[in-house]
Amino acid sequence: MDRFTLDRLPSEIILQCFKYFDDYTILSTLRPVCRSWAYAADIKIHRRTMAGLQPALWEKILSHNMDYKTLQSCAQTCSSLRALTLRSRVARMRAPAFKLPASFTPLVPGITVQVIQHPAFESICCRIETGSLIYHKSGNCCPNDVLSFPVAGENATNPPVSKILVKFSSKYGVILRPVLIDRPKRGDERGVTVGDVYKAMQRLFAEPLSPKQAVAMKQLRDWEARKHEAAKRAMARIEALPAAARVPTSSAASSGRAPVEQELEKEPIIEHDGATIYLEYPFGADALPHSHNTVKRQREFLHDFPYVYASVHVGGVVDGVQIFNLTYH
Known part of the structure; x- marks a missing residue:
């Protein structure tokens, strides 16, 4: 019996399969598979366009000075544009979507590019008492499984970086050990992601005391x-x-000090341990447990402020490592 190949599938069957895909996926991914698939794609999408425009033209439109929030709004209009924003290989589209690979280098050598943090950090923060990630600025402060959201897999910065040091800003005389995220640069893999940073935040507060x-x-x-x-x-x-x-005496009043x-x-003068905590790659394992037990953890230093939230803000670069500072809300 002759070998069964993809290009021998009847066009009717291929067209039935194409019903489960959007136009962009059909034109960009499925059509180039073989001649039979290309023929079926031309039947389904006669002019090879998405809403009257070529996919390449949509990429040019969406990559023209568009920020993250606008790009996400466009992606919600239809499945084809959503697939385009997820799978496009155009650097100018992947950059505002925070999907560039870690190996990406600026197009103009010798020019320093400003590092921008992901917009997700504006609305999501960490509850120090429990280590849970919440939407602090939404008004209801409901706990959410942020690490399961698609945004967790996007780059924490644009352009992407492979090393981020998450530090807690010194306050009330307390210095917590920082967490270093070190992602190796491998092919088309992304840099340090939003999820990596929040795992580091959890790890920072849940780390046992040295x-x-x-x-x-x-x-x-x-x-x-x-x-x-x-x-x-x-x-x-x-x-x-x-x-x-x-009534305070004149001597006490002159010294400016009450009794x-x-x-x-x-x-x-307390000597804190500022040694770095390494968040080893891969980062699939969960952070340390947050249950209240007999183990003293770094957040115990902040026991007087249990219902305070911390969020991260991009800082400078020290020895090739991007700094993210944790601050109180």
Whole structure:
């Protein structure tokens, strides 16, 4: 029996199969397969156009100074344009869609290109207390499985970068260990993605304390306890005095310090551990568990601010590594 090949399929069967695909996929992917498929494609799409225009012309239109949000709006108009934005190989279309490969280099050598962060970072952030990713600016703050959304697979920056260091901005004397994302440049693979950055955010807050951090945690908590007790003693002495005697003395007033402040000791100099946490490739594994257990984690440093949200903002470049800074909301 002769070998059964694709080009021997009857046109009627091929046309029935084409019903499950949009025009762009038929013209760009299925038509070049073989002569029979090309013939069937010409029957289905007689003039080889999408809504009256060639696919290549649509690519030129959509790649002309179009930003991410406008491109996404156009992609929602029909399945053909949505497929075009997902599968186009034109660099000017892939750039605003944050789909360029990590190996892509600027077309003009020697000119520094400004790194732009993905628009998703404007509305999605991390709840420090639980490590969950939420839509903070939507108004309802409902938890969402952000990492399952298509946006999680898009580049975190444009142009793409293969190394990002996610840092927590120093605040209240707390320095958390940063997370380094290092993606190897392989063929047409993308750079560090939006999902990678949010996994790093989860990892940063859920990372167990290092021995040096454990010492720093104890020093910080001991100082807070002593400060609290000193304030209580000072207030008790003030309340025990007659009303007339509660007026601050001239010496205390001249020093600009209230009696309570005079009791408090200075905050100790605490040595934090700033060693880098490596988020190893591939990044398929979930972040560390976020359940409240006996393990002390980095977010314990922020226990006084449990219902605070953190979002990332693109920073500078240090030693070839793009910096993403985490800041409070």
